[in-house]
Amino acid sequence: xxxxxxxxDYRAMLVALVRRVLLVSVLPLIVIASANFLLFxxxxxxxVLDQQANLLRYHRESIEAFLANLTAEVTALAHQYPREExxxxxxxxLFQVLQQSAKVITDIGVIDSAGQHLKYVGPFDLAGRNYRxxxxxxxxxxxxxxxxxxxxxFRAVPHxxxxxxxxxxxxxxxxxVTVNTDYFSRLVDAAHVGRTGETFIVxxxxxxxTKTRFGDxxxxxSGFPDLSFxxxxxxxxxxMGGVSYLCTTTWxxxxxxxxxxxxxxxxVYAPLRNAVVVGLLMSAAGVLGAGVLAVLFAHxxxxxLKRADAENEALLRRLVATGKTAAVGEMSAGLAHEINNxxxxxxxxxxxxxxxxxxxxxxxxxxxxxxDAASKIGDQVARCKAIxxxxxxxxxxxxxxxQPVLLxxxxxxxxxxxxxxARIEGITLEADLADVPAVLGAxxxxxxxxxxxxxxxxxxxxxxxxxxxxxRTRASADAVRVEIQDNGPGIPPEHLSSIFLPFFTTKPVGKxxxxxxxxxxxxxxxxxxxxxxxxRPGHGTxxxxxxxxxxxxxT
Amino acid sequence: MTATRVLLVDDELSFSQALAKVLARxxxxxxxxxxxxxxxxxxxxxxxxxVLLDVKMPDRxxxxxxxxxxxxxxxxxxxxxxxxxxxQEEEAGxxxxxFAYLLKPHPIPDLERHIRQAARHRHLRRRQTTYPxxxxxxxx
Numbered sequence: 001x002x003x004x005x006x007x008x009d010y011r012a013m014l015v016a017l018v019r020r021v022l023l024v025s026v027l028p029l030i031v032i033a034s035a036n037f038l039l040f041x042x043x044x045x046x047x048v049l050d051q052q053a054n055l056l057r058y059h060r061e062s063i064e065a066f067l068a069n070l071t072a073e074v075t076a077l078a079h080q081y082p083r084e085e086x087x088x089x090x091x092x093x094l095f096q097v098l099q100q101s102a103k104v105i106t107d108i109g110v111i112d113s114a115g116q117h118l119k120y121v122g123p124f125d126l127a128g129r130n131y132r133x134x135x136x137x138x139x140x141x142x143x144x145x146x147x148x149x150x151x152x153x154f155r156a157v158p159h160x161x162x163x164x165x166x167x168x169x170x171x172x173x174x175x176x177v178t179v180n181t182d183y184f185s186r187l188v189d190a191a192h193v194g195r196t197g198e199t200f201i202v203x204x205x206x207x208x209x210t211k212t213r214f215g216d217x218x219x220x221x222s223g224f225p226d227l228s229f230x231x232x233x234x235x236x237x238x239x240m241g242g243v244s245y246l247c248t249t250t251w252x253x254x255x256x257x258x259x260x261x262x263x264x265x266x267x268v269y270a271p272l273r274n275a276v277v278v279g280l281l282m283s284a285a286g287v288l289g290a291g292v293l294a295v296l297f298a299h300x301x302x303x304x305l306k307r308a309d310a311e312n313e314a315l316l317r318r319l320v321a322t323g324k325t326a327a328v329g330e331m332s333a334g335l336a337h338e339i340n341n342x343x344x345x346x347x348x349x350x351x352x353x354x355x356x357x358x359x360x361x362x363x364x365x366x367x368x369x370x371x372d373a374a375s376k377i378g379d380q381v382a383r384c385k386a387i388x389x390x391x392x393x394x395x396x397x398x399x400x401x402x403q404p405v406l407l408x409x410x411x412x413x414x415x416x417x418x419x420x421x422a423r424i425e426g427i428t429l430e431a432d433l434a435d436v437p438a439v440l441g442a443x444x445x446x447x448x449x450x451x452x453x454x455x456x457x458x459x460x461x462x463x464x465x466x467x468x469x470x471x472r473t474r475a476s477a478d479a480v481r482v483e484i485q486d487n488g489p490g491i492p493p494e495h496l497s498s499i500f501l502p503f504f505t506t507k508p509v510g511k512x513x514x515x516x517x518x519x520x521x522x523x524x525x526x527x528x529x530x531x532x533x534x535x536r537p538g539h540g541t542x543x544x545x546x547x548x549x550x551x552x553x554x555t
Numbered sequence: 556m557t558a559t560r561v562l563l564v565d566d567e568l569s570f571s572q573a574l575a576k577v578l579a580r581x582x583x584x585x586x587x588x589x590x591x592x593x594x595x596x597x598x599x600x601x602x603x604x605x606v607l608l609d610v611k612m613p614d615r616x617x618x619x620x621x622x623x624x625x626x627x628x629x630x631x632x633x634x635x636x637x638x639x640x641x642x643q644e645e646e647a648g649x650x651x652x653x654f655a656y657l658l659k660p661h662p663i664p665d666l667e668r669h670i671r672q673a674a675r676h677r678h679l680r681r682r683q684t685t686y687p688x689x690x691x692x693x694x695x
Contacts, residue, residue: 333639337611340638341567344659348573351663355580385660392639392658 010302017298018291025290033283037276044272052248053233055191056261059199060250063188063259067252070104070179071145071162078166078175086110086175087119095121103180106159111137111174122178124155140165140174147255149203150181150218158218160209181218185210188259194270197263201252202227209257224260237265332391339388343381350377390515402527404438404550405446407480408473414447415471418454427458427467436475440550441527449523452516453484453543460488460541475549479529482545490537499533520545559674560602562631563587564594564620565609574607581667591615595623603631604674608653610637610644618647625652629681632673636661 077098081090087110095108107122115132131137134153140146140163150160163176188210189199198213202222211218225238226249235248244265251258266273357370415431422429439446454471461467472483491499498504500521524531529547561583565571571587578585586603588594591614594606606624610617617635624630632654637644645656654673657666 337637337639340659341570344636344638344661345567345570345573347660348570348577348663351577352573352580355577381660389658 010306013305014298014302017301018294021294021297022291025294026287029283029286029290033279037279040275040279041272044275045269048268048272049235049246052246052261052263053235056199056233056248056250056259059188059190059261060252060259063201064252064254066184066187067147067162067254070177071147071164073098074162074175074177075145075164078164083110083112083118083166083168083173091119091121098177102183104183105177106180107178109176111163111176113141113172113174118173124157126154129154136161136163137174140176141172149255149257150207150209152219181211185212189213193261194263194267196267197261199259199261201257201259203255203257206258222260224258227258229256238262336388336391339384343384343388346377347381350374350381353377387515390519393515393519402440402442405441405443406436406438407446407482407547408433408436410443410446411450411471411473411482414450414454418458422458422467422469425458425462425467426465427461427469429454429458430468430470432470432472434473434475436473436480436549438550439480439527439529439547441547445523445527449520449545450482450484452520453545456516456543457484457486457488457541460486464488476546479546479548482547483542484545485540485542487540490539490541491533491535492537496533496535500531558582558584559604559670560584561586561670562594562597562603562606564589564591564606564612564617565636566590566612567609577663578667578670583670591617591620594620598624598627598631602629604677605654605670606631606633607670608633608635610635610648611639618644618651621648621651621653632677634669634673 077094081094086094091108091110095105098105098108107120107124107126109120109122109126110118111131112118115130115134115137117127117129117131120127136146136148136151139148143165145162145164147162148160150158152158159178159181161176161178163174165172165174185200188201189212192198192213200212200216200222201209202224203209204227206222206224206227207219208216208222209218216222223240224247225240226236226247229251230249231251233248233250235246238245238247240262245262246265246268248261249258353370353374357367357374362370412431412433415429419429450471454469457469458467461469466487468487470483470485472485474481474483495504500517504517521531524545524547527547529545532544532546533541534544535541559582561578563571563575563578563585565587566589568587568589571589575585575587586597588597591612594608597603598606608617608620608624612620617637621633621635624633633652635648635653635656636659637656638659648656654676655669657669
């Protein structure tokens with residue numbers, strides 16, 4: 001009889017286990033990573049912005065100091081020498097002195113109060129020019145000193161000048177230097193930050209006052225969109241030419257120039273983005289690792305479970321089989337013993353009654369009655385004895401030595417013997433026997449198993465007229481299958497679960513002991529085989545005995 | 556020909572008494588013993604040809620009694636009778652020297668045949684050994 005309990009769905013179990021392990025391991029990972037990213041991002045953003053503001057503040061101070069120092073230096077020189085001394089030869093020396101530390105200025109000149117260029121030292125041919133009409137001349141006359149914006153002037157080259165007025169007697173004259181715009185541009189754009197960071201100066205009209213890192217020329221319009229005056233440092237994002245820049249700006253006090261540090265926003269946050277990418281990659285690696293571990297873990301668990309289940313099932317099967325057989329066997333033996341003893345007494349007394357009936361003192365009629373009664377007692381004793389002997393056979397663990405047995409020839413022989421009975425009862429007994437390998441068992445046991453089954457089949461089909469019993473053998477990979485098929489009335493479904501139990505019989509009282517199938521079951525179990533029944537009421541019954549094939553010897 | 560002397564050893568008196576009457580009517584000299592101890596005492600007192608010995612008895616195991624009987628000088632043949640035929644016990648009994656090992660209930664005619672065969676067997680055996688000819692044993 002097969003057990004149709006549903007097989008455990010280990011695959012679904014595996015999937016559920018993986019899902020659970022992943023959830024437990026990955027969810028915290030994601031939460032922690034996200035929190036880290038947010039914290040890291042906001043913290044770094046404020047650090048970056050602070051840093052830029054600070055840098056620009058120091059930078060402004062150094063640029064202002066540079067211009068102030070240069071102005072102070074020119075002022076000092078103007079007051080150190082009278083005009084005539086400079087005009088008559090000292091200016092060249094002065095220029096050399098000023099150039100000693102660095103090429104801070106490109107030229108130097110002395111201009112009288114009428115705007116006439118009295119003396120010029122430098123690369124251009126500017127001696128004799130008159131500056132009376134220029135903007136810067138008016139400014140310096142009015143203020144005493146002046147730092148100009150970048151302009152083109154007579155030389156037709158963008159530059160800016162520092163000019164200082166020196167009063168001498170009732171007259172005045174002006175000492176003017178041109179600042180080296182390359183030097184100044186380098187000073188302003190001292191440090192390149194990132195790939196796109198640059199520092200430069202624009203005037204109030206937004207024209208470049210320094211050359212930029214990326215080749216913008218002096219006096220070109222910068223296109224910087226926010227030229228409104230503001231105090232201190234201002235940081236904001238501005239869009240220029242379709243690109244977003246983080247712009248840090250501050251206004252210089254003199255001249256009124258706007259010092260700008262700008263960097264593409266993408267570039268500013270590039271290290272951050274890199275960190276995020278690395279973080280994401282690491283998280284992904286973590287998730288992947290957790291996934292792999294989850295699958296491995298789940299797989300191992302499910303394998304262990306599968307093994308345990310298999311062991312349990314095997315154990316359960318063994319327990320049921322041996323437990324059932326052993327318990328029933330023990331009970332049967334005890335029962336047989338208890339019945340056999342009184343049976344022996346009854347049988348003996350029955351013999352004694354027969355003996356006494358032989359006495360001549362009894363009437364003939366009485367003698368016949370007594371003998372008849374004794375004979376009936378004898379019959380009942382024989383019937384009881386058949387039961388107890390069947391019980392004992394079932395109980396007995398016969399340790400007959402097993403040997404390889406070829407079932408087909410054995411069944412052929414049995415079929416030949418039993419065809420006699422079949423023919424009398426109008427039953428066709430067919431043998432459909434294949435050339436199957438040997439099984440391991442005691443021939444007597446095997447005969448008993450199949451004798452019982454064939455007899456049952458013949459009983460089931462007797463008296464029908466069209467009874468048909470087929471004995472079939474087939475080989476499978478590691479077993480031999482024997483089928484005993486009949487076209488009898490079949491077994492009612494409610495009886496199917498009981499047919500292998502001892503004393504279960506549907507045959508008329510006195511015809512069956514109810515031990516045949518129980519004995520078959522016990523014997524098949526001992527041979528490590530299985531016995532199954534397939535029966536449909538009205539269509540017949542097939543008993544299938546499956547026995548493991550004997551191990552091949554030699555080759 | 557002297558009658559065969561049969562000792563029935565069984566704790567179930569209803570059985571041994573009935574069997575005693577039946578066997579006596581068939582020409583045997585029969586006595587009963589209800590326990591292993593009583594059986595050994597009777598065997599020590601007088602020689603017997605055949606003992607019908609129950610296997611399961613309350614005081615002593617029939618197989619142990621068999622072993623004791625087999626150590627006696629000029630022992631009787633023993634037929635074991637049991638309600639519980641177990642292969643191991645049967646083998647132990649037969650290898651322990653029992654003449655036969657029978658399952659209760661055993662048909663009386665067959666039992667009678669076994670007793671006569673056992674008696675004959677004992678007779679032949681005594682002839683081959685150095686025992687003086689028995690006055691009691693032998694086939695009627």
